[in-house]
Amino acid sequence: MIRLLYLVTILICALPLIPGVLGIVLPALSWLPALGLYTPSFSAFNIAFQWSGLSQSIFLTLFTGIGSTVLAIALCFFILRANWNSPRWQRIEHLIAPMLALPHVAFAIGFAFTFAPTGWLFRLLESIGIDTSSAFTLIQDPYGIGLLFALAIKETPFLLLMSVSVLHQIRVNQLQAVAAGLGYNHNESWLKVVLPQWLPKMRMPIYAVLAYGLSVVDIALILGPTRPPTLAVLVWQWFNEPDLLLITRAAVGALLLLTVSFSVLALARAIEWLAFDIKREWQISGAFRYQATTPLTTKSNKRKRNTGISGRLHWPFFIIPIVVVPVLLLWSFAQRWRFPDILPSRYSARFWLQESNTLIELATSSAMLACISACLALILAIGCLEYRQKYQRGLPTWLIALPMVIPQLSILFGMQISTYFISGQYYWFWVIWSHVLFAFPYLYLSLDGPWRSYDIRLDQSARSLGMNAWATWWKVKRPLMMPAIWLAIAVGMSVSLAQYLPTQILGAGRISTLTTEAVALASGQDRRVSAVYGLLQGLLPLIFFTLALIASRYSGNFSRHKKSIQRQTRSTNTDDLICGKPHYK
Structure with a gap:
C-alpha cells in the first residue's frame, strides 16, 4: 500500500511536469495539430519578440521579483538578528500565523484600498492638511514599486516562519557563545557566523519566494503596472x-518566463556559491579590534539592540496587514464615502445582502475544492513519508520543490495544451489535479519535521507486542501526529484556496471560486463589492487555521488524557497484569 501511494505521488506530482514543458515547447515551435499547424517554425518567436514593450516587461519582472525577494531576505535577517531569543520574539512568533493566513489576493485588495490615490492613507493625509493631488501612488505605478513592497511585506512572515526551525537546527545560542569568546559582538556574530549557515538552509523557501515574485499574476493584476505590465x-x-x-x-x-525564472534562480545560486564558498575573506577576517572589547552579553548591548531601528523592523509587516482588514470591512459596509472623509458618512449592508446567494455558492465550492485537494495531498504526503521511513529512500528534495519554483503560468499552459488531446469536459478533475500538484509540496514540508522527530522505537515496541503495521500506525503513531496533521490540512486548504491560475486555466472559466471572483472584481469600479469578496476570501483561511488549532490542541489534550487514564488503570489492576486474572480475596 505504501509503495502504491509512492508511485501514485510520482504519477500525480512529477509526471505532469513533462507534458507541462512539452506543452509550451511544441506550440512555441508552431506545431499544434488541433489548430492545423503541422509544420514547425520559429514564426511565433518573431511575433513575440517584435512586441514593443517586451523588454520593459522583462525589466519590470526582474525588478519587482528580485527586488521584493532581496528586501524580504534582508528584513527577515535583520528582524531575526534584533529579536531572536528576546521577549519580543515570542510576540512576533504568535503574529506570524495570522499574517500567513491572510491570502495574497485579499491582502492585495486591502493594500490597494489603503494606498490608492483615494485610499485611506491619502484621506488621513488630507485631513491633517497635506495636499496629495500630486503625490506618488503605489498602486499600478509604472515602476512597480508598490508591487515590490506588497510582495516583500507578504513574503517576510513566510521567511520568518521557515527560519524558526533552521535557527534551532544550527543552534544559534551556541554559535553566539563561541563567537563571543572570539571577540565578535552581536551584529558581527550574526553576519559572519550565523548568516553563512542560515542562508544555505533557507535556499528552498527563498527560491520559492523568488519564483513566485517573478511569475505572480493575481497580485500583479491588482497592484502592478499596466502599460506595459510585468511579463507574467x-x-x-x-x-x-x-x-x-x-x-x-x-x-x-x-x-x-520559464527561462527568465530559471536564469534568475541559477544566478542566485551562483551568487551564494561565490559569496560563501569562494570569496570568504569577509567571513574569516576576524572581529574588529574596537569591537573585541565590547562583551556580547552585557545588558547595555541587549537593551541597545532591542531598542534600535532593526528591533522595530517587524512592525510594518504586522501593522499593514492588520490595517488593511478594517479598511476592507469599512468599504464593505460603506454606502457613501466621499473623498477626503476619513470614515463613511453612511453605512449599509446592502452589498452583503445583494451578493449573499453568490457568496454562499462560491464559498461552498471553494471550501469543497480546498478540502478535497488538501485531503488527497495529505494522503500522498503521508504515503511518501512512510515510504521513506520504511525503505530509507524518499522523494528527492528538488522534485518536491519543483512545483514551488516553476512559474505556474508556464507549466499550466503546457498542461492545458496536453488536456486538449483527451476528449471530454473533466474540468473539476483537472482543477483538483492542479491544486493537489501545488498543495502537495507545502503539506509534505509541513509534515517532514514531525515525521523526522518521531521515535521509531515506539513502532518497534508496538510490533513486538503483536500489533500489525496498520494497527501500529493507527493506534500509536497517528495520535502523536494528529496536531501536525491538522495544521498541515489547514496549510493545504489555504494553498488550494489561493490558487488563481490553476482554477482559471484548467477550469476554462467554468469553475468559479472566491479567489477568481475577487481578482476579477478588484479591477472593477465598485469597491464595496470588491471589499466583500476580498474580506470573505481572507476569512476562510482564518477559519481553517482556527479550526486546525482547536483540533490540534484537542487531539493533543485527548491523547495526554487517554495516556493518564491508561497509567491509572495499569496502576490499579496490577493483579491482572501479573497473574492474567483478577485476584479475589
Missing part, C-alpha cells in the same frame, strides 16, 4: 487573446 501578466493577456492562432505567441511568452 503580459503572457496571461496573450493567452486570453480571442484569436486562437496567437496561442503560439503565448507559448513563446510562457517559455520565455
Whole structure:
C-alpha cells in the first residue's frame, strides 16, 4: 500500500511536469495539430519578440521579483538578528500565523484600498492638511514599486516562519557563545557566523519566494503596472487573446518566463556559491579590534539592540496587514464615502445582502475544492513519508520543490495544451489535479519535521507486542501526529484556496471560486463589492487555521488524557497484569 501511494505521488506530482514543458515547447515551435499547424517554425518567436514593450516587461519582472525577494531576505535577517531569543520574539512568533493566513489576493485588495490615490492613507493625509493631488501612488505605478513592497511585506512572515526551525537546527545560542569568546559582538556574530549557515538552509523557501515574485499574476493584476505590465501578466493577456492562432505567441511568452525564472534562480545560486564558498575573506577576517572589547552579553548591548531601528523592523509587516482588514470591512459596509472623509458618512449592508446567494455558492465550492485537494495531498504526503521511513529512500528534495519554483503560468499552459488531446469536459478533475500538484509540496514540508522527530522505537515496541503495521500506525503513531496533521490540512486548504491560475486555466472559466471572483472584481469600479469578496476570501483561511488549532490542541489534550487514564488503570489492576486474572480475596 505504501509503495502504491509512492508511485501514485510520482504519477500525480512529477509526471505532469513533462507534458507541462512539452506543452509550451511544441506550440512555441508552431506545431499544434488541433489548430492545423503541422509544420514547425520559429514564426511565433518573431511575433513575440517584435512586441514593443517586451523588454520593459522583462525589466519590470526582474525588478519587482528580485527586488521584493532581496528586501524580504534582508528584513527577515535583520528582524531575526534584533529579536531572536528576546521577549519580543515570542510576540512576533504568535503574529506570524495570522499574517500567513491572510491570502495574497485579499491582502492585495486591502493594500490597494489603503494606498490608492483615494485610499485611506491619502484621506488621513488630507485631513491633517497635506495636499496629495500630486503625490506618488503605489498602486499600478509604472515602476512597480508598490508591487515590490506588497510582495516583500507578504513574503517576510513566510521567511520568518521557515527560519524558526533552521535557527534551532544550527543552534544559534551556541554559535553566539563561541563567537563571543572570539571577540565578535552581536551584529558581527550574526553576519559572519550565523548568516553563512542560515542562508544555505533557507535556499528552498527563498527560491520559492523568488519564483513566485517573478511569475505572480493575481497580485500583479491588482497592484502592478499596466502599460506595459510585468511579463507574467503580459503572457496571461496573450493567452486570453480571442484569436486562437496567437496561442503560439503565448507559448513563446510562457517559455520565455520559464527561462527568465530559471536564469534568475541559477544566478542566485551562483551568487551564494561565490559569496560563501569562494570569496570568504569577509567571513574569516576576524572581529574588529574596537569591537573585541565590547562583551556580547552585557545588558547595555541587549537593551541597545532591542531598542534600535532593526528591533522595530517587524512592525510594518504586522501593522499593514492588520490595517488593511478594517479598511476592507469599512468599504464593505460603506454606502457613501466621499473623498477626503476619513470614515463613511453612511453605512449599509446592502452589498452583503445583494451578493449573499453568490457568496454562499462560491464559498461552498471553494471550501469543497480546498478540502478535497488538501485531503488527497495529505494522503500522498503521508504515503511518501512512510515510504521513506520504511525503505530509507524518499522523494528527492528538488522534485518536491519543483512545483514551488516553476512559474505556474508556464507549466499550466503546457498542461492545458496536453488536456486538449483527451476528449471530454473533466474540468473539476483537472482543477483538483492542479491544486493537489501545488498543495502537495507545502503539506509534505509541513509534515517532514514531525515525521523526522518521531521515535521509531515506539513502532518497534508496538510490533513486538503483536500489533500489525496498520494497527501500529493507527493506534500509536497517528495520535502523536494528529496536531501536525491538522495544521498541515489547514496549510493545504489555504494553498488550494489561493490558487488563481490553476482554477482559471484548467477550469476554462467554468469553475468559479472566491479567489477568481475577487481578482476579477478588484479591477472593477465598485469597491464595496470588491471589499466583500476580498474580506470573505481572507476569512476562510482564518477559519481553517482556527479550526486546525482547536483540533490540534484537542487531539493533543485527548491523547495526554487517554495516556493518564491508561497509567491509572495499569496502576490499579496490577493483579491482572501479573497473574492474567483478577485476584479475589
